[in-house]
Amino acid sequence: MSxxxxxxxxxxxxxxxxxxxxxxxxxxxxxRGEIVGLVGPNGAGKSSTLHAIMGAAxxxxxDVRLYGRSLRGLSPERVARLGVALVPEGRHIYSxxxxxxxxxxxxxxxxxxxxxxxxxAWVHALFPVVHEFExxxxxxxxxxxxxxxxxxxxxxxxxxxxLLDEPSLGLAPTxxxxxxxxxxxxxxxxVSILLVEQRAQLTIAFADRTHVIAxxxxxxxxxxxxxxxxxxxxxxxxx
Amino acid sequence: MLAAVNWGQAIADAIxxxxxxxxxxxxxxxxxxxLRLVNFAYGELITAGAYVLAYTYGWPRPISIxxxxxxxxxxxxxxxxxxxxxxxxxxxxxxxxxxxxFAVSFLLQAIYLLAFGSRGQIVGxxxxxxxxxxxDGVDIRWILLVTVxxxxxxxxxxxxxxxxxxxxxxxxxxxxxxxxxxxxxVRANRVIMLxxxxxxxxxxxxxxxxxxxNPLVQPTMGVPITIFALVxxxxxxxDRLWSAALGGFAVGLVYGLFSDVMSSTSSVYxxxxxxxxxxxxxxLRPAGLFGAWRSAQVERV
Numbered sequence: 001m002s003x004x005x006x007x008x009x010x011x012x013x014x015x016x017x018x019x020x021x022x023x024x025x026x027x028x029x030x031x032r033g034e035i036v037g038l039v040g041p042n043g044a045g046k047s048s049t050l051h052a053i054m055g056a057a058x059x060x061x062x063d064v065r066l067y068g069r070s071l072r073g074l075s076p077e078r079v080a081r082l083g084v085a086l087v088p089e090g091r092h093i094y095s096x097x098x099x100x101x102x103x104x105x106x107x108x109x110x111x112x113x114x115x116x117x118x119x120x121a122w123v124h125a126l127f128p129v130v131h132e133f134e135x136x137x138x139x140x141x142x143x144x145x146x147x148x149x150x151x152x153x154x155x156x157x158x159x160x161x162x163l164l165d166e167p168s169l170g171l172a173p174t175x176x177x178x179x180x181x182x183x184x185x186x187x188x189x190x191v192s193i194l195l196v197e198q199r200a201q202l203t204i205a206f207a208d209r210t211h212v213i214a215x216x217x218x219x220x221x222x223x224x225x226x227x228x229x230x231x232x233x234x235x236x237x238x239x
Numbered sequence: 240m241l242a243a244v245n246w247g248q249a250i251a252d253a254i255x256x257x258x259x260x261x262x263x264x265x266x267x268x269x270x271x272x273x274l275r276l277v278n279f280a281y282g283e284l285i286t287a288g289a290y291v292l293a294y295t296y297g298w299p300r301p302i303s304i305x306x307x308x309x310x311x312x313x314x315x316x317x318x319x320x321x322x323x324x325x326x327x328x329x330x331x332x333x334x335x336x337x338x339x340x341f342a343v344s345f346l347l348q349a350i351y352l353l354a355f356g357s358r359g360q361i362v363g364x365x366x367x368x369x370x371x372x373x374x375d376g377v378d379i380r381w382i383l384l385v386t387v388x389x390x391x392x393x394x395x396x397x398x399x400x401x402x403x404x405x406x407x408x409x410x411x412x413x414x415x416x417x418x419x420x421x422x423x424x425v426r427a428n429r430v431i432m433l434x435x436x437x438x439x440x441x442x443x444x445x446x447x448x449x450x451x452x453n454p455l456v457q458p459t460m461g462v463p464i465t466i467f468a469l470v471x472x473x474x475x476x477x478d479r480l481w482s483a484a485l486g487g488f489a490v491g492l493v494y495g496l497f498s499d500v501m502s503s504t505s506s507v508y509x510x511x512x513x514x515x516x517x518x519x520x521x522x523l524r525p526a527g528l529f530g531a532w533r534s535a536q537v538e539r540v
Contacts, residue, residue: 054422056418056421056422075421075427076418076421076422077421077422077423077424077425077426077427080421080422080423080424081424086422088419088422092416092419094411094412094415094416094419096415097408097411097412097415101408104405104408105408105409105412105420105423105425106423107405108405108409108420108423108424108425108426109423109424110424153423157423157424
């Protein structure tokens with residue numbers, strides 16, 4: 001079986017804030033159409049990794065490649081325009097703008113407006129609330145609806161790679177289940193996904209491969225078959 | 240009876256001043272919204288425009304005014320490109336940036352002093368608009384109508400750019416959450432440049448309108464304009480176009496009214512009265528006169 005073509009590659013990626021290391025050299029690959037999970041305790045370096053991919057966190061060493069092209073040293077808006085979309089932790093919806101305006105902000109990173117109507121129709125089908133409440137202020141949406149809007153906003157950018165930072169945060173279990181199903185549908189459209197999560201077991205069961213990060217380094221890689229293996233997971237968390 | 244006529248006159252004059260300060264407040268508020276930077280060198284843009292008008296006096300008016308707009312926009316962009324952007328790139332703190340705007344302000348005043356002298360130049364571009372017609376015993380100068388109409392048109396145009404265009408949406412998003420908007424692919428520098436361009440156009444309009452009533456151009460003429468408009472922005476509420484405009488208008492109106500009503504001997508107390516009112520307003524409504532109503536809808540987790 002041949003390896004899937006790498007959509008996103010991290011090589012020895014480091015992040016340091018004012019000399020204090022947060023990520024200590026991570027190697028990680030997301031193949032085309034893959035869903036790769038990244039789980040770990042608070043402060044392990046998950047969000048820092050995602051922000052470093054976007055060019056939004058100080059990275060003294062290491063490389064990030066999108067289909068072989070280095071993203072190192074590029075500004076966040078440039079990375080976004082090259083096809084990497086981040087759904088940030090806490091959603092970062094513009095609550096004073098309407099739902100539709102929030103969605104339109106996602107167009108900013110598109111390389112062309114060809115096929116925009118189909119993409120919007122697809123996103124509306126995935127997340128009907130985004131269509132239904134389009135003229136409401138985004139701040140009036142519930143947490144789950146805001147999360148859907150944040151993902152919808154990332155998808156209309158037509159990204160090659162989707163980075164999700166704890167999308168299940170604060171959501172009810174049934175909504176999380178539905179959310180993960182939707183991520184599967186997004187992957188089926190050819191979008192490669194790097195999923196950062198707190199809900200480790202759910203992620204391990206769902207993703208093609210899940211890396212466990214602790215203290216800024218990858219400790220363990222698990223597949224769906226390891227979802228029940230809490231002993232190894234706990235050991236990695238505590239390492 | 241004399242008092243009645245004075246009040247009408249005072250209100251008419253004050254409205255014109257209010258409209259001008261409203262424009263300045265929006266120019267300052269727009270850049271503040273995107274960069275969280277209070278540009279104290281904004282008044283020097285107005286001064287530059289006034290000098291262009293003074294030195295092109297006698298040229299065809301449209302050309303003179305176009306040159307004024309071009310020069311002020313170019314200077315606004317130069318402030319950003321030469322001073323503010325390199326400092327931001329270097330990781331300057333907000334306090335450093337604020338001090339930098341003071342430095343730019345003083346630098347420009349010094350350049351004006353060296354280049355154009357301290358004596359002052361006279362602008363006569365639209366001097367004819369000082370003629371008046373009388374309505375019910377009140378002299379209405381044409382400049383009042385021109386100022387109010389221009390002010391409303393420019394505010395409307397600015398609002399239309401912000402509300403109706405995609406780059407306007409990007410400006411609003413950047414003003415709310417700069418970091419996230421960059422992650423979404425909003426080109427930060429383009430948004431910043433555009434807000435400087437719009438604020439430059441507004442400053443040029445103020446140059447043209449202000450010099451009709453105050454034709455003497457001096458190196459420091461922009462300073463009191465900036466400070467009063469800033470007071471207006473703070474009083475109105477920094478975060479919204481219309482609240483900033485209304486705040487600027489309110490301060491201009493109050494200033495205009497008091498300067499007409501107070502005798503010339505007591506007018507030295509005028510700034511003290513205005514600033515005293517500002518303190519009272521901020522004590523009662525810290526978010527600004529027109530900003531406070533929003534507090535209920537801001538936070539929602």
